[in-house]
Amino acid sequence: MKLVFLCVCVIAALHAHYHATTQAAQLRRVWMQDHCKNGICMNIEIGRNDFVLLSQMPIANQIMLSFLNSSISKIPSLMFETFPDLQVLHMDNCSVDVLESPQFEGASNLKSLSLAHNQLRDIPKNIFLGAENLHSLTLNNNKIQKVHNMSFHALKELKELSLANNRLEHLPTGIFAPLRKLLDLDISGNLLQTFPRGIFDKNLNLTQINLGRNRFAVFESELFKLQHRITMLDLSGNVLQELILNFPELSTAKANNCDLRKLTVYGYVSELELRNNSLREVPHLQHAANVTSLDLSHNPLGAMRGNPLRRYIGLERLNLSAINMHDVPEQLFKKQTQLKILDISGNALYNMKFTIFDSLKSLEFLCFQQNNWNCDFLQLLMNSYVKRRDVGYIEDTIEPEMVDDYIDGVACWYENNKSSKKCDSATSDAAMELAIVRNDMKSFVDVMDKKFVKVYRMLDEIKAHL
Numbered sequence: 001m002k003l004v005f006l007c008v009c010v011i012a013a014l015h016a017h018y019h020a021t022t023q024a025a026q027l028r029r030v031w032m033q034d035h036c037k038n039g040i041c042m043n044i045e046i047g048r049n050d051f052v053l054l055s056q057m058p059i060a061n062q063i064m065l066s067f068l069n070s071s072i073s074k075i076p077s078l079m080f081e082t083f084p085d086l087q088v089l090h091m092d093n094c095s096v097d098v099l100e101s102p103q104f105e106g107a108s109n110l111k112s113l114s115l116a117h118n119q120l121r122d123i124p125k126n127i128f129l130g131a132e133n134l135h136s137l138t139l140n141n142n143k144i145q146k147v148h149n150m151s152f153h154a155l156k157e158l159k160e161l162s163l164a165n166n167r168l169e170h171l172p173t174g175i176f177a178p179l180r181k182l183l184d185l186d187i188s189g190n191l192l193q194t195f196p197r198g199i200f201d202k203n204l205n206l207t208q209i210n211l212g213r214n215r216f217a218v219f220e221s222e223l224f225k226l227q228h229r230i231t232m233l234d235l236s237g238n239v240l241q242e243l244i245l246n247f248p249e250l251s252t253a254k255a256n257n258c259d260l261r262k263l264t265v266y267g268y269v270s271e272l273e274l275r276n277n278s279l280r281e282v283p284h285l286q287h288a289a290n291v292t293s294l295d296l297s298h299n300p301l302g303a304m305r306g307n308p309l310r311r312y313i314g315l316e317r318l319n320l321s322a323i324n325m326h327d328v329p330e331q332l333f334k335k336q337t338q339l340k341i342l343d344i345s346g347n348a349l350y351n352m353k354f355t356i357f358d359s360l361k362s363l364e365f366l367c368f369q370q371n372n373w374n375c376d377f378l379q380l381l382m383n384s385y386v387k388r389r390d391v392g393y394i395e396d397t398i399e400p401e402m403v404d405d406y407i408d409g410v411a412c413w414y415e416n417n418k419s420s421k422k423c424d425s426a427t428s429d430a431a432m433e434l435a436i437v438r439n440d441m442k443s444f445v446d447v448m449d450k451k452f453v454k455v456y457r458m459l460d461e462i463k464a465h466l
């Protein structure tokens with residue numbers, strides 16, 4: 001009796017849909033029982049015009065479904081009628097190319113929807129009606145170009161949203177307004193240049209925001225003036241040059257690959273990533289003492305004279321890799337008694353004073369590969385510090401040219417070695433000179449790389465206009 005009733009229901013629903021869809025619609029049976037096991041469904045093919053029946057009757061207690069190795073042009077209309085208890089639906093990399101209303105009717109139990117790595121081009125308005133309890137929506141790596149200010153209407157419970165790696169150029173003002181509970185927003189890897197004023201004014205609880213790899217040329221802290229809980233901000237890969245961060249308390253701020261020349265930070269920040277910028281000096285932070293992790297690698301900082309780290313007394317990780325440093329000033333790490341991990345690799349260091357280790361009482365890991373070490377010094381460093389204190393280190397894996405020797409895996413050069421390939425009458429001066437030349441080459445290549453970024457971007461823009 002029950003079975004007959006359900007059949008009639010499904011058929012009635014089907015008829016309603018069938019007549020509503022295009023004439024080319026094709027009725028197909030894709031029995032989920034044949035394809036799915038323990039919530040994993042394989043090898044399903046559903047075309048744009050297929051109207052599929054998934055089961056003869058609803059399948060209760062199915063909480064989660066993941067589709068693998070499938071080609072599904074659109075989420076079947078009867079999905080949530082067939083699986084009324086569905087909470088988690090993963091349809092990543094399934095060639096989904098369209099969302100069609102009413103797509104989420106009956107999806108009131110759905111908490112997590114992932115449609116990453118598909119072919120979606122737009123998010124129609126009101127498409128999520130019915131999925132009002134969705135917590136997490138993942139739409140990264142599609143081809144989304146168009147969003148409407150009602151695209152996310154009804155998602156009042158949404159906490160996480162990813163639109164990363166799409167083709168968004170503009171966002172309408174009201175787009176995030178329904179998402180009052182949003183905590184985590186990822187819009188990295190798009191083509192955004194600016195935000196409309198007030199776009200985040202309803203998202204008061206935002207805590208993590210990733211704006212990386214867009215085309216922002218300025219960052220307006222002003223946009224987030226109402227958000228007091230932002231702890232993670234990623235701006236990497238935007239060409240910014242000058243950046244002012246004004247947040248009460250960030251746990252992580254990332255601005256890697258930005259060509260930054262100047263950074264001003266108000267408020268507290270614990271982890272600061274500034275890799276591959278154009279900083280010529282260590283940023284002056286009001287609350288430098290509260291920074292625990294600082295990455296300044298691949299910046300033209302050079303000699304590090306004048307105790308630039310003296311106020312960074314709470315550092316536990318410090319990365320000074322590839323900063324164009326010829327020697328380590330004796331006082332440089334005097335205040336870094338908490339430092340656990342120090343990276344000075346990829347510089348032009350030849351030797352250094354052992355007294356610099358006096359203050360580094362907590363050091364557990366020291367990366368010093370890819371320098372121009374003198375072999376005698378390196379041997380001493382290994383024996384009397386690195387191995388004796390059981391400090392971790394990394395061996396040279398990339399073979400530098402003209403190496404004289406390796407000490408415990410780290411490349412080095414002898415000062416007076418007649419048989420050395422590097423220089424026939426090598427003196428300590430010559431070794432030093434070579435070190436400097438090698439280093440200048442490195443930084444020259446770095447600078448050139450950065451100059452070309454702008455040109456490439458301009459070319460991209462011109463191409464886009466054609």
Ligand SMILES: *[C@@H]1O[C@H](CO)[C@@H](O)[C@H](O)[C@H]1NC(C)=O
Nearest residue numbers: 042043044045068069070071
């Ligand atoms: C993936 O799907 C294709 C076509 O549906 C099928 O021929 C192939 O065997 C599947 N591969 C795996 C690993 O299931």
Ligand SMILES: *[C@@H]1O[C@H](CO)[C@@H](O)[C@H](O)[C@H]1NC(C)=O
Nearest residue numbers: 068069070092093094117141
């Ligand atoms: C998507 O699936 C194809 C095979 O169907 C596979 O080759 C490819 O690596 C997958 N891509 C991702 C991002 O998982």
Ligand SMILES: *[C@@H]1O[C@H](CO)[C@@H](O)[C@H](O)[C@H]1NC(C)=O
Nearest residue numbers: 148149150172173174175177
């Ligand atoms: C959505 O956009 C329309 C037209 O652009 C506008 O009239 C409307 O006020 C916007 N709605 C919201 C919530 O921003």
Ligand SMILES: *[C@@H]1O[C@H](CO)[C@@H](O)[C@H](O)[C@H]1NC(C)=O
Nearest residue numbers: 179180181182204205206229
């Ligand atoms: C924001 O977070 C606080 C504390 O977790 C919570 O009490 C409040 O309800 C949240 N607001 C919204 C709109 O979710």
Ligand SMILES: *[C@@H]1O[C@H](CO)[C@@H](O)[C@H](O)[C@H]1NC(C)=O
Nearest residue numbers: 239256257258259276450453
């Ligand atoms: C360094 O940053 C520039 C942008 O300033 C970027 O184009 C380049 O790819 C980055 N280099 C690396 C190694 O990430």
Ligand SMILES: *[C@@H]1O[C@H](CO)[C@@H](O)[C@H](O)[C@H]1NC(C)=O
Nearest residue numbers: 249268270287289290291314
């Ligand atoms: C900043 O550091 C000081 C001293 O190291 C500490 O007392 C304070 O609690 C820290 N504040 C924050 C917000 O981390």
Ligand SMILES: *[C@@H]1O[C@H](CO)[C@@H](O)[C@H](O)[C@H]1NC(C)=O
Nearest residue numbers: 275297298319321341343367
């Ligand atoms: C320091 O930075 C370099 C280059 O950005 C990176 O390769 C290395 O892993 C970093 N070191 C540590 C200890 O994280």
Ligand SMILES: *[C@@H]1O[C@H](CO)[C@@H](O)[C@H](O)[C@H]1NC(C)=O
Nearest residue numbers: 403404405414417419420421
């Ligand atoms: C000189 O350099 C060669 C490698 O080029 C090395 O094998 C040799 O031990 C070095 N000799 C001295 C005296 O350092």
